Amino acid sequence: MLSTDLIFKIAGLAIIVSVLHSVIKQAGKEEYAWLVTLTGIIVVLTLVTRLVSDFFQAVKATFLLP
């Protein structure tokens, strides 16, 4: 069962990263803004890595794949 905590964490991170992106872009450092967004994406991906791995295991088990 997917934890709702994770959904709220990802939502919170997304809001913070988007605000930071706007603030840094306004300060004239566009490349750092994109770096912050990329870092946010990487952090979210690490949070969901285990779930993605479980998902693939479930698909393999369901379809009896090797």
Add this chain to the structure above:
Amino acid sequence: MSLAWLPAASKALGSVMVVAAGGIAGFSLAGRLETELKELQRLETALLCLSSEISYSLTPLPGALERAGERAGGASGALFERVGALTGLSQRRNVTQALDLALAEGPSRSLAPFEVDLVRDLAKNLGTSGHKEQVRYIEMSIDRVRSRRREFEDECRKKAKLYRYLGLFSGACIAIVLL
């Protein structure tokens, strides 16, 4: 007495502390920028006072430096006072030597590299020409400080806001990831 609320309360307290730590870091960086701007303003004041002491009061250089330093205050004022105390016929040092000694003693720690370079350049020309030429060199230094202050004011406004937001939101990000 049930302690079921304790884990949630400690999580909340921990999150608040992490966000506060990020906020403090951001605000202190912004504060440092504002201190640097104030120091530039004090340096400008010190140079203006020095110019009026030399051109209107015709005060000898050591006394002019000390009075300018007293009126300006801050690290720049302290440096001017110290250079004034270390220079002159009684001390047998010229302004450049007095400045090197004063910088080695320590007030320069809170001065930016631009300010130290400006004062060094000015020191090379003080005490080596008539009062009109010295006033001209001081006015050139004042122009440099003014243009640097104007650039820095804009930079400071944008960067201070950025550092405050970065500090708070980075703390919030870390708190969310750790929760």
